[in-house]
Amino acid sequence: MNRQPVRNVFSVDLEEWFCVYNLSEAIPFNKWDTCESRVEKPTLALLDLLARHGYEATFFVLGWVAERHPDLIREVERRGHEIATHSYAHRLITKMTPDEFRSDLGRSLEVLAKLATRPVCGFRAPSFSVTRRTWWSLEIMREMGIRYDSSVFPIGFHPDYGVPDSQLGPHQVAEGLWEVPMSVALVAGRRIPCCGGGYFRQFPYPLTRRLMRACNAQGRSVMFYLHPWEVDPGQPRVALPLVKRIRHYNNLDKTMGRLERLFEDFSFTSAGRLYGSNWS
Numbered sequence: 001m002n003r004q005p006v007r008n009v010f011s012v013d014l015e016e017w018f019c020v021y022n023l024s025e026a027i028p029f030n031k032w033d034t035c036e037s038r039v040e041k042p043t044l045a046l047l048d049l050l051a052r053h054g055y056e057a058t059f060f061v062l063g064w065v066a067e068r069h070p071d072l073i074r075e076v077e078r079r080g081h082e083i084a085t086h087s088y089a090h091r092l093i094t095k096m097t098p099d100e101f102r103s104d105l106g107r108s109l110e111v112l113a114k115l116a117t118r119p120v121c122g123f124r125a126p127s128f129s130v131t132r133r134t135w136w137s138l139e140i141m142r143e144m145g146i147r148y149d150s151s152v153f154p155i156g157f158h159p160d161y162g163v164p165d166s167q168l169g170p171h172q173v174a175e176g177l178w179e180v181p182m183s184v185a186l187v188a189g190r191r192i193p194c195c196g197g198g199y200f201r202q203f204p205y206p207l208t209r210r211l212m213r214a215c216n217a218q219g220r221s222v223m224f225y226l227h228p229w230e231v232d233p234g235q236p237r238v239a240l241p242l243v244k245r246i247r248h249y250n251n252l253d254k255t256m257g258r259l260e261r262l263f264e265d266f267s268f269t270s271a272g273r274l275y276g277s278n279w280s
Helices: 029-034 040-053 063-068 070-078 098-113 137-143 197-202 205-217 242-249 252-265 271-279
Strands: 007-014 058-061 082-085 171-174 177-179 184-187 190-193 223-226 267-269
Touching (some): 007 040, 007 271, 040 070, 040 252, 063 070, 063 098, 070 082, 082 098, 082 271, 137 171, 177 271, 184 205, 197 223, 197 242, 205 252, 223 252
Parallel strands (some): 058 082
Antiparallel strands (some): 171 177
């Protein structure tokens, strides 16, 4: 084993397979209660994997899921992990007004406050929808007690998200509010995503490892993210356009094996553990 000495952050966006924006046209919010719930088994598998390697993680929990699976959220915290919020209904901030965002965030915080024994101070927007167009959301987060956001993707090529001129490492974006951005490696002056999710499933694992090592060598910890549905290859298939189908379903059966290799090659902890002194 040649594990990298730098500690990185492992995060889980805790949502159901049908909550993802990629499926929102096929399965809108008002149909969620009609879908098969599958979130518990893959989440427990991730908890077991983290326990085997002795790692702590941050779980950005969807409020809608927390209402329906309160014991699962309590189990996440019981096992020593940080509870943060991933909104209530997985609506993109780019599709909300400030009042709608305030209401959604408040509802998620109210749900999680009943389940978590420690204050919820972290937020991740669905589909990384904190962009220059929605920069106003940062002030609302601060007003509602959020101490750090982890929603900004510092890239410029993605059609749905990205802040191409964002700083690459954690930084203060407002009084009392920090940004812990998603990770990109600098390769020949270009910003290459290397921090999980679809990128982790689409890229060959050796490429992910190389890019993450580049981040660490450049003095930056990686903010890695994953969803429980990404370790659930048996989830129902929905008819989607080719690009969306590849993005959502490709290599689901390989994710858990790749995570085992990832945990052997890198060290992980939670965002609160690594950066909490900045916002405590």
